[in-house]
Amino acid sequence: MFTMTAEMKNVRWNGRHLRHSTKWLNLLMRLPMTDSQLNVLSKVPAVTLGFWVIKILATTLGETGGDTITMTWLGETTSSATGYGYLIGTALVLVPFVALVVAQIVAKQFHPFLYWVTIVASTMLGTTLADFADRSRGLGYTGGSALLLTCVLLTLAAWFWSERTVSVDTVNTPRVEAFYWATITFSQTLGTALGDWMADTSGFGYLGGALVFMAALAVIAALYFWTNASRVTLFWAAFILTRPLGATVGDFLDKPLAQGGLNLSRPLASAILATIIVALVLVLPQRPGTHPGQTAAA
Numbered sequence: 001m002f003t004m005t006a007e008m009k010n011v012r013w014n015g016r017h018l019r020h021s022t023k024w025l026n027l028l029m030r031l032p033m034t035d036s037q038l039n040v041l042s043k044v045p046a047v048t049l050g051f052w053v054i055k056i057l058a059t060t061l062g063e064t065g066g067d068t069i070t071m072t073w074l075g076e077t078t079s080s081a082t083g084y085g086y087l088i089g090t091a092l093v094l095v096p097f098v099a100l101v102v103a104q105i106v107a108k109q110f111h112p113f114l115y116w117v118t119i120v121a122s123t124m125l126g127t128t129l130a131d132f133a134d135r136s137r138g139l140g141y142t143g144g145s146a147l148l149l150t151c152v153l154l155t156l157a158a159w160f161w162s163e164r165t166v167s168v169d170t171v172n173t174p175r176v177e178a179f180y181w182a183t184i185t186f187s188q189t190l191g192t193a194l195g196d197w198m199a200d201t202s203g204f205g206y207l208g209g210a211l212v213f214m215a216a217l218a219v220i221a222a223l224y225f226w227t228n229a230s231r232v233t234l235f236w237a238a239f240i241l242t243r244p245l246g247a248t249v250g251d252f253l254d255k256p257l258a259q260g261g262l263n264l265s266r267p268l269a270s271a272i273l274a275t276i277i278v279a280l281v282l283v284l285p286q287r288p289g290t291h292p293g294q295t296a297a298a
Contacts, residue, residue, distance in 0.1 A: 042289035043110050044171045044180070047235060050284035052242065054277055058116060059191065059246025061273040062123020064254055066192075068266040069093065070128055076135075086132035093128055097121040097185075105177045110288035112281050120277075122181070123243070126188030134193055141197035148190035152240065155183045167232045169289045183236075191243020199248050205260045206252035213245035 069089040071077045076085030100118040134144040159179035198209035223229045255261025
């Protein structure tokens, strides 16, 4: 008669115990994360290639979208311009932008669509605000770019003084988020002025300006892959430079042929860009960045 040995009983019990543990593990994986687990995650997306692709498209959409409001709908570049179009356009974009930033700060975790809609709104605000400062207030592209660059650097300095870091991986508290969105707003506005300066004042044109910014981003990518340069510094340099790249590409799409553009409809170009962004957010993996300090403590 077959008799089960002690070793065989032990194997059978361990197998049953393993299946039981796996069952509970699967159940635990389905549970919502606790507050302490959520605190380990940043409320902005992880910096991946997909992030940069969507970022460039979002900045281009912000340019065409902002121009749609001030130039197409409010007629600031037509003979019927009132001189208040850029100011009115800025006010129209500012209200939803502030609401989106508040929603972003109140949210307890990263929401891809909320984040990218807020980025697009910040870019549209940067477009209308830069045009108001450069054209309506007469600062010019050079003066506007210098002023806005100063604002970006001062905001980053205040952020660093407060938190001892300006890494986007630490964006998971209201105070840090306030610094983050203030920096983004100034950098988006700077990008519009810098893109216009490169295309108009320097004489490179829209396509030439886009190529210059692409070359600068290629240099930053090379520094990232082949040097030990500060990743935080490289991130913000790339983040700032993607904005004028989007501005020059957006202007290239919708400016008249006589000015070196393709003369596409601004609303149509904006709708196409928005559709592409939505598709990419749905298709490309969207995950929050990891908070390094919290990870180390966990």
